[in-house]
Each structure stands twice: as C-alpha cells, then as structure tokens.
Amino acid sequence: MTENSTAKKKTALVTGANKGIGYEIAAGLARLGFRVGVGARDTGRRDDAVQKLRAEGLDVFGVPLDVTDDASVAAAAAQLEEQGGLDVLVNNAAITGGVPQEPSKVSADQVLRVVDTNVVGVIRVTNAMLPMLRRAGSPRIVNVSSTVGSLTLQTAQAEAVGPISGAYSPTKSYLNAVTVQYAKELAGAGILVNAGCPGYVATDLNGHRGTRTPEQGAAVFLHLATLPDGGPNGTFRDEAGTQPW
Ligand SMILES: NC(=O)c1ccc[n+]([C@@H]2O[C@H](COP(=O)([O-])OP(=O)(O)OC[C@H]3O[C@@H](n4cnc5c(N)ncnc54)[C@H](OP(=O)(O)O)[C@@H]3O)[C@@H](O)[C@H]2O)c1
Numbered sequence: 001m002t003e004n005s006t007a008k009k010k011t012a013l014v015t016g017a018n019k020g021i022g023y024e025i026a027a028g029l030a031r032l033g034f035r036v037g038v039g040a041r042d043t044g045r046r047d048d049a050v051q052k053l054r055a056e057g058l059d060v061f062g063v064p065l066d067v068t069d070d071a072s073v074a075a076a077a078a079q080l081e082e083q084g085g086l087d088v089l090v091n092n093a094a095i096t097g098g099v100p101q102e103p104s105k106v107s108a109d110q111v112l113r114v115v116d117t118n119v120v121g122v123i124r125v126t127n128a129m130l131p132m133l134r135r136a137g138s139p140r141i142v143n144v145s146s147t148v149g150s151l152t153l154q155t156a157q158a159e160a161v162g163p164i165s166g167a168y169s170p171t172k173s174y175l176n177a178v179t180v181q182y183a184k185e186l187a188g189a190g191i192l193v194n195a196g197c198p199g200y201v202a203t204d205l206n207g208h209r210g211t212r213t214p215e216q217g218a219a220v221f222l223h224l225a226t227l228p229d230g231g232p233n234g235t236f237r238d239e240a241g242t243q244p245w
Helices: 003-008 020-031 043-055 070-082 108-135 151-156 168-189 214-225
Strands: 011-014 035-040 060-064 088-091 140-144 192-196 236-238
Touching: 011 020, 011 070, 020 035, 020 043, 020 088, 020 140, 020 214, 035 043, 035 070, 043 060, 060 070, 070 108, 088 108, 088 214, 108 140, 108 168, 140 168, 140 214, 168 192, 192 214, 214 236
Parallel strands: 011 035, 011 088, 035 060, 088 140, 140 192, 192 236
Antiparallel strands: none
C-alpha cells in the first residue's frame, strides 16, 4: 500500500475496545479497511488488544481513553487530530454498576457512576470528537445501546426485557434519548447518528451468560458505522431490524 492510499483511509474510534463487543467492532472495522483507534483506559489490556489485532495484519493503534475523565477524552481527541482526524465514532464503553439493580435498592452513587460512564461518557466523547467528524466525508456516530433501554419493549412485552434494573437499563433509555437529540441536531451536517443493540452476548458484562458471540454482537454496529450517505438517521436497531425506542 502506498503512503498516499494510507493517508486516505478512513479512521474509526471505538471506546472500550480492549475486550468483548468493542474489541470485535474494532476488529470488524479494521477488516473492512478502516484504520481503527482502540480506545481503552487500561494500558495493559489496551496494548494486548492492539498487539492481537496487529498480529492479524489489521491497521489499529491504541488510544488511551477513560470516558469519565475530561482530560483523558481531550487527550484522545488531540491524538486523533494529530493523526489525521476521525470519520466514525463508536461509543461502546459501558458498565452495569453491579448489584443490587432494583430501583428500590440502588444507591445514588451507584446510579451516578453508571450515568457518568454510559450517558455522560458518550456525550463527553462525542462532543470532543465532533469538530473532526464535521470535517469528515461521510461521518457516522454509532451508540452501543440495548433493547433493555427500550421503554416500548419494557412495557409492551409480557415477558420482561432483561432483569429489573434501576441503574443500567435506564442509562440505555437515556442513551437512546440522547441519540435522537444528536441525530436531530446533526442531520444538517450530514452526520448519521444511530443506536443499536448487540443482542445477549457472552462477555464480562454478564458473566459470559449471553447466548451470542461478541463477533455476532458486533455485526449490527459494523452496519451502522458503514451506512451509505443519506442512510437512516436517528434509528435504533438490532439484528432483526429497526426496534422501537
Ligand atoms: N453483553 C451484552 O449482552 C450486551 C447487551 C446489550 C448491550 N451491550 C452493550 O455492549 C457494550 C459493550 O459491552 P460488553 O458486553 O462487551 O462488556 P465488557 O466486555 O464488559 O466491555 C465493556 C468495555 O467498556 C470499557 N469501559 C468501561 N468503563 C470505561 C471507561 N470509563 N472508559 C473507557 N472504557 C470503559 C471496559 O474497559 P475495562 O476493561 O477498562 O473495564 C470494556 O472494554 C456496552 O455498551 C454494553 O452496555 C452488551
């Protein structure tokens, strides 16, 4: 590959990409020809992920990134700016906040921690990356949400969508709401902003009880990251198609 064609490659950033679904989104985007920033807060796990992806011949680089830390997010944006900008942002990093999760039992600190990572973290990272995305040719913002955040599914289905949750699930509802607002604000700028659900995936997040592989979970986000210009904006989907908010 010539130096010129390398310079024209699109760049993607995936937050929380050292393991689980984020790792597979990073791998999938790199296999599609993106240069991928592996965003991760833990140095050792980030280096391991980068090394493993490079061993596959993929064009990836590590981006130190704690989505709850303004300075870390600013440094990540500066790094990407220095390396030529950003075309695709995948907001994947999240935590559950642990147990208990029942609304009557969660503590204020627990809820604030989950909101700070799963919602404010997305806003913090998105706003820091937006100047670069606004300059990109076909910019995309992909938010990794969950059907547990769909109030329609939570209330319409006889069987519960996920366990009762006073911290994690509401942050995904909030994230869905934020996705809609970004989509409305950025529609004129040609930036497509969409959210997706990976399904129930076996990762550390759920003690590997999920029934799908991280690679299967990543597929919907690869789709949203590579939507054509004029494609859907402000939508929520899983592998079965569009889902209600
Ligand atoms: N697994 C499922 O069934 C499922 C279903 C629906 C939606 N999701 C969503 O899928 C996404 C990925 O989850 P996963 O299942 O792959 O879980 P995971 O294996 O626990 O991965 C979560 C990732 O987020 C990172 N992270 C957490 N807090 C962070 C912070 N403050 N700054 C930067 N990175 C941070 C973690 O990094 P560390 O290694 O440093 O902790 C890790 O890389 C999440 O948004 C989750 O809500 C998962």
